Amino acid sequence: MNADAAVVEEIADALVALLDDGAMAHDGAIFRTVIDAIADPIFVKDEDHRWILLNQAFCTLIGHDREQMLGKSDYEFFPKEQADVFWQRDAQVFVSGEPDENEEEITDIKGRVHVISTKKRMFVDAAGNKMLVGVIRDITERRKLEARLKVAERLMSLGTLAAGIAHEINNPLAYLMANLEFVEHELERAATGDRAGAFDPEWLSAMRAARDGAERVRTIVGGLKTFSWTNEEELEAVDLGEVLRTAVRLVSNEIRHCAKLVEQFDAAPLVWANPNRLGQVFLNLLINATQSIVVNDTSQNEIRLVTGTTTDGRALIEVHDSGAGIAEENMSRIFDPFFTTKPVGVGTGLGLSICHNIVEAFGGHIEVDSVVGCGSVFRVVLPAALAHQTPAPMEAIDAGAAASVEARGRVMIIDDEPELLSGLSRLLSRSHDVVTLTSASAALARLLANTEHFDVVFCDLMMPEMTGMDLHIALAEQAPEYLDRLVFITGGAFAPHVRAFLEDIPNTQLLKPINTRLLRELVRERVAARE
Incomplete structure (x- = not known):
C-alpha cells in the first residue's frame, strides 16, 4: 500500500x-x-x-x-x-x-x-x-509527476545504453562500408581498367557481407522500438525469448564489459502483454544487473537469463547476477517508488517500481532473492496467453512455387528520398513495372487521371507538402478504389497524431529499413489478388 x-x-x-x-x-x-x-x-x-x-x-x-x-x-x-x-x-x-x-x-x-x-x-x-x-x-499531480519521471527513467536508460548502441552499430557499419567501397572500386576496374569485362566471385562475398552488416544495423535499430511511445495499451501474444533477445542486444555492450552472459532459454508459453512494456522490464533488470557487478575479472562475473514454464503452466523469466546483492533491510522496499541505493544521478528510483507495476498489470508478479556479496535473482512470472489469444502458425511459403507462378504487376512507389526510390525500383523492376515519384501530389494526379492502373501503391508516411496521410484522405474522397492498395512505408511514427492515424486505418505498414523479402512477397500477393 x-x-x-x-x-x-x-x-x-x-x-x-x-x-x-x-x-x-x-x-x-x-x-x-x-x-x-x-x-x-x-x-x-x-x-x-x-x-x-x-x-x-x-x-x-x-x-x-x-x-x-x-x-x-x-x-x-x-x-x-x-x-x-x-x-x-x-x-x-x-x-x-x-x-x-x-x-x-x-x-x-x-x-x-x-x-x-x-x-x-x-x-x-x-x-x-x-x-x-x-x-x-x-493524486492527480502525483500521477503527472510519476508520468514525467517514467519518461526520465526511460531516457536515462537510453542514455546509459547510448554508447553501447553506437558501438554495436558502428561495428557492422564499418565492414558494410568497407565492403561496399571494395565492390565499387572493383566494378570501376572491371568497367574501365585492366580487368574490363572480368567477373570476380569475391564481389558476391563482399556484397553478402555488406548485406549482413546492414541487417545487423536494422535489427539493432528495430530493437530501439522498446523506447518508442507506441500504443502501450495494445496487447498481443508475446514470445518472451524474442523480447529478451532484443533487450540483450541493446545492453550487450554493458554486459560484455562486466560479465559473461549465459542464456538458458527453455520452452515458455506465449504471454498476453505489450512487448514494448515487457521490453522495458527486461532492460531495467539487465541494466540493474550490470550496475550491481563490481568489474574486476569479467570471466568470474556472470549474468544468467532463464526462461521456462512453472508447474502450473505460467511463463517464468529469471535474471541472475553475481553482483553485490541487496541488504536485508532494503528487501521490503526494493519495489517502492523513488527508493534507490544508487548514487545521486544514477537512476530515478522508479525503475523497479515501474517493472513491478507493468508485470502486475499483465496479471503476473515479480520477486527477488538476494544474498549480500553473492548476487541477486529477479524472478518474473506471467500467466500464459489463452488459446484464442495465440495466433495460428503461419504456413510455410514455397519460394520456388511462388516464383514459378508470379505474375507481372504494376507498382507505384512514393518517397521523397530519391536513393530509396532507386533501390526499391532496382529490387522490383525485374518482375514488375515500377513507377517512382518523389511527390504525393504528383502521385495523386497520376492516379486520378485514370489512364493506367496500379496493383499496389507504396507511400512514405511523412513527406513535405503532401504527406501520406493527406494522400489517404484525398483517395478516400476521390478514388476510394485505391485505398486498399495503399501500403505505408515509414521510418517510425513518433507524433501522437501520426500514431493515432495509423491505429485508425487497416492499411499495411512497412517499417524502414524495409525487409526486402517481405516487400517482394507483399507485391506478389497484391498482384495475384488482382488477376
Whole structure:
C-alpha cells in the first residue's frame, strides 16, 4: 500500500470510529466542524446512494456548494460512465460489508478530470441504517509527476545504453562500408581498367557481407522500438525469448564489459502483454544487473537469463547476477517508488517500481532473492496467453512455387528520398513495372487521371507538402478504389497524431529499413489478388 492509500485508510477508520461513538448524533455541528478541518475530501452516503454528509474539501474538489449536493446522487453531477463506476463500487460495499479501496477518475464543475484514491467503508448506526463512508485523496499531480519521471527513467536508460548502441552499430557499419567501397572500386576496374569485362566471385562475398552488416544495423535499430511511445495499451501474444533477445542486444555492450552472459532459454508459453512494456522490464533488470557487478575479472562475473514454464503452466523469466546483492533491510522496499541505493544521478528510483507495476498489470508478479556479496535473482512470472489469444502458425511459403507462378504487376512507389526510390525500383523492376515519384501530389494526379492502373501503391508516411496521410484522405474522397492498395512505408511514427492515424486505418505498414523479402512477397500477393 502506498503512502496516499495508507493515509486515506487511517482517516476512514477514524471517521467510522467517530460515527460508532455517535459523534454526529450527539453534536452534529462539532462533528461537521471536525471533518471540515480535514484537508482530504470526505462524504457519507445512504443506502439510496445519496449524499447525507459532505465536508468542505469535497465541495471544493467538485466545485459545487454543499446545499446543492446533499440528498442527491453521483448521476446528477458526474458523467454517466463515472457515475456508473461509483454506483457499482458503492453497491459492492453495501452488499458485502467489506471495505473498498481503488483509484478512480472524477470530473469537477469545470470539466477537469482528477485521479483520486478512494477508501470506502460501511457503517451501520444503532437503528440498523447502513451508510457508506468515503475518504478521497486527489493524486492527480502525483500521477503527472510519476508520468514525467517514467519518461526520465526511460531516457536515462537510453542514455546509459547510448554508447553501447553506437558501438554495436558502428561495428557492422564499418565492414558494410568497407565492403561496399571494395565492390565499387572493383566494378570501376572491371568497367574501365585492366580487368574490363572480368567477373570476380569475391564481389558476391563482399556484397553478402555488406548485406549482413546492414541487417545487423536494422535489427539493432528495430530493437530501439522498446523506447518508442507506441500504443502501450495494445496487447498481443508475446514470445518472451524474442523480447529478451532484443533487450540483450541493446545492453550487450554493458554486459560484455562486466560479465559473461549465459542464456538458458527453455520452452515458455506465449504471454498476453505489450512487448514494448515487457521490453522495458527486461532492460531495467539487465541494466540493474550490470550496475550491481563490481568489474574486476569479467570471466568470474556472470549474468544468467532463464526462461521456462512453472508447474502450473505460467511463463517464468529469471535474471541472475553475481553482483553485490541487496541488504536485508532494503528487501521490503526494493519495489517502492523513488527508493534507490544508487548514487545521486544514477537512476530515478522508479525503475523497479515501474517493472513491478507493468508485470502486475499483465496479471503476473515479480520477486527477488538476494544474498549480500553473492548476487541477486529477479524472478518474473506471467500467466500464459489463452488459446484464442495465440495466433495460428503461419504456413510455410514455397519460394520456388511462388516464383514459378508470379505474375507481372504494376507498382507505384512514393518517397521523397530519391536513393530509396532507386533501390526499391532496382529490387522490383525485374518482375514488375515500377513507377517512382518523389511527390504525393504528383502521385495523386497520376492516379486520378485514370489512364493506367496500379496493383499496389507504396507511400512514405511523412513527406513535405503532401504527406501520406493527406494522400489517404484525398483517395478516400476521390478514388476510394485505391485505398486498399495503399501500403505505408515509414521510418517510425513518433507524433501522437501520426500514431493515432495509423491505429485508425487497416492499411499495411512497412517499417524502414524495409525487409526486402517481405516487400517482394507483399507485391506478389497484391498482384495475384488482382488477376
